[in-house]
Amino acid sequence: MVKLAIYLDDVDAQGGPFQLLSGPNDILKAVGGRDQFHLDTDKVASAIAVGAIPPPLTCEVMTGTAVFADTARFFHRGKPATGRHRAALFFSYFARNPERPYFCNRSGFSGSELDGLTAGLSSAQRQAALWHSGLPFYWRVIPSASV
Numbered sequence: 001m002v003k004l005a006i007y008l009d010d011v012d013a014q015g016g017p018f019q020l021l022s023g024p025n026d027i028l029k030a031v032g033g034r035d036q037f038h039l040d041t042d043k044v045a046s047a048i049a050v051g052a053i054p055p056p057l058t059c060e061v062m063t064g065t066a067v068f069a070d071t072a073r074f075f076h077r078g079k080p081a082t083g084r085h086r087a088a089l090f091f092s093y094f095a096r097n098p099e100r101p102y103f104c105n106r107s108g109f110s111g112s113e114l115d116g117l118t119a120g121l122s123s124a125q126r127q128a129a130l131w132h133s134g135l136p137f138y139w140r141v142i143p144s145a146s147v
Contacts, residue, residue: 001072001094007065007087014083018067019056021075026053039075072099096131 011017021027021044029052031043047053058079059067069076071092078086109117111133118129127134 001070001092001098003069003071003076004091004093005059005067005069006089007061007063007067008089009085009087010062011086011088012060012083013058013079014081015060016078016081016086017061018059018069018088019077019079020059020069021056021077022053027075096128097135 005018009015021039027039027044027047031040031047044053048055059065061067072094114130118126121129
């Protein structure tokens with residue numbers, strides 16, 4: 001999975017910059033697990049303070065900057081904006097048959113809504129948009145991660 005962020009405002013530490021943390025195995029070992037795809041921020045801060053994991057890569061950028069991130073290999077977040085609003089466009093891309101599809105199905109649209117939205121598309125476009133329906137049954141029954 002790859003995420004692309006295009007910033008429409010300058011973003012500094014108070015503007016909610018995009019952050020990448022170490023790979024999942026390093027973090028989970030340092031903080032002792034996670035719950036439903038969320039990390040305990042106090043445990044992460046403690047692990048950083050003692051040097052168990054490196055501090056996050058923080059993207060403080062100027063308007064128009066594009067940031068690409070491998071969100072399958074790294075935990076990521078938008079740091080909460082504390083001093084000003086942040087405006088950005090985010091796009092997520094993943095393989096036709098993702099290794100962990102339950103991380104990818106976060107559109108927020110129901111199956112019937114997706115059917116309606118894709119009704120006028122070509123066959124190839126519909127297959128790309130409705131990729132989830134082509135997964136083996138056991139992958140379709142695992143609930144997707146929450147939006």
